Amino acid sequence: MAGDAAIEASGLRKSYGDVRALDGIDLRAATGTVLGLLGPNGAGKTTAVRILTTLLRPDGGSARVAGFDVEREAAALRRRIGLAGQYAAVDENLTGAENLEMVGRLYHLPRGEPRRRAAELLERFDLADAADRLVRTYSGGMRRRLDLAAALVARPPILFLDEPTAGLDPRSRINLWETIEGRVAAGTTVLLTTQYLDEADRLADRIAVIDRGRMIAEGSSDELKDQVGGERLDVTLEDRTQVDAAAAALEPLASERPAIVLDGALRVPVSRRQGVIAEAVRRLDEAGVGIADVAMHRPTLDDVFLTLTGRAAEQSDGEEGDAEEEG
Amino acid sequence: MNGLRDNISDTLVLTKRSFLRIPRAPDLLLSFTVQPIMFVLLFVYVFGGAIVTPGYAYVDFLMPGIIVQTMAFGGFVTALGLAEDLKKGLVDRFRSLPMSRSAVLSGRTLADVGTNLISLAIMIAVGLLAGFSFDASATHVAAGIGLMLLFGYAFSWVFAFIGLSSSSPEASQSIGFILIFPLTFVSSAFVPVDSMPTALQAFANVNPITTTVDALRALFLDAPAGNAIWGAVAWSLGIAAAFATLSVARYKRAVTR
Incomplete structure (x- = not known):
């Protein structure tokens, strides 16, 4: 096995009733790189992230993250990952600082470290002034930043970001991109899902395009654009x-x-x-x-889809419920 | 390695989270404080004149019943909170963390014990003002309070299962009410069982709420206990064990919908 793959999956399959959310997907991200999963709603992106972060068991195939098997070594795997997603999974009735400290304690960081880490992250994410305010008073962009900060509390070597900028205003998007780039520069491996080609373009070293649970193209952003026609x-x-x-x-x-x-x-x-x-x-x-x-x-996700599948990247009935709400 | 210690620490972190929420969501606070007062006063003064309870003043008969009902519903915050955690993606976050698989649930159910204790104190105070009096030793009263906290804890696990099984926070609340109101009403809580139609009597006599109310009357009023006290303890332990097992199994597969 190649030792330097932080994320390695082969033949992942998952069905919900008759719907094949994942129909045999292979993924690979080398340590310190960004792998972008690009696809429309319902393509299977969130399902893939959930399997790789141990939230769901695959029906078939296997995957290793940080060298640990997602099914048999889930507990060890969870110590090495951070997950942030489209839902901004933070507690509205806690303050920003309380949210991050709680996550730090649940990662079992050494005594005193959760509080130190919370202060440090709030500072870095431009939330220091709002540290002691309840999260329900935060704007959408602030919640997303806090959510990403929560994923970074334990300095995980591997980050999973499920549509981290869906529904954000352009300025917040760019801020978030810069933060992610900073993590990658520091050696973190990132798996990022997105519906936006420009986001994958800017952040991802390799892009896997998925549609209806299958990978329909894989390559660097330049390689994909060449297929689309530039x-x-x-x-x-x-x-x-x-x-x-x-x-x-x-x-x-x-x-x-x-x-x-x-x-x-x-x-x-x-x-x-x-x-x-x-x-x-x-x-x-x-x-x-x-x-x-x-x-x-400029080529858009629609162009990639038109070229690769012969049809437009319309929302395919959102069988996964990807990001249909969020404010 | 440090499994047990981590488990306890995770549970306490999440218990604290539930407690912090109370003063910040004042509407919830009302349900622990004003609602029990309202029930005591409504039942005592509205129904008190109409319901015949041989051997007891209605307020004495009622108090153990209303306390048991309040404890049975005390765990609704757990259902509501878990349904919200599911909806908002927090369950996904918790399940991706290297934390105990049961702490999210045990943290909430443990916090319910605290809020149940508050409700219990308020209800007993209001009951005493409305004319209720204990006919028991301090030890029996303390045992009754202990039994109530155990019983409330068991029902918190029922609510945990409801919260993890329902499609939204709103649904979790109505499912809770639909399931538990018939249990508390078709029991010895508010009226003597022998005043009910035969079919209902049959249900009321096997209803764990009846056993628990009878046990509390025995402890608070020195009513004949029979096997009610041990029966009530056994029911609570059984319900807690069954629903904790079901809930943890469900939690392990729960993902945001």
């Missing part, structure tokens, strides 16, 4: 009869042949982003082509 420039012309002239003018910018789509619009695959719009506008202007609209299009 970025493109969408141009809409004022005069649809000029499409050929416009295509010729934009040819030098394109990484592949510009595609002419209906109604005087062009899709131009490009390999870079910087300065593309300005250059396109200049070239079209020189060629005497009038522009109604021009925009960069």
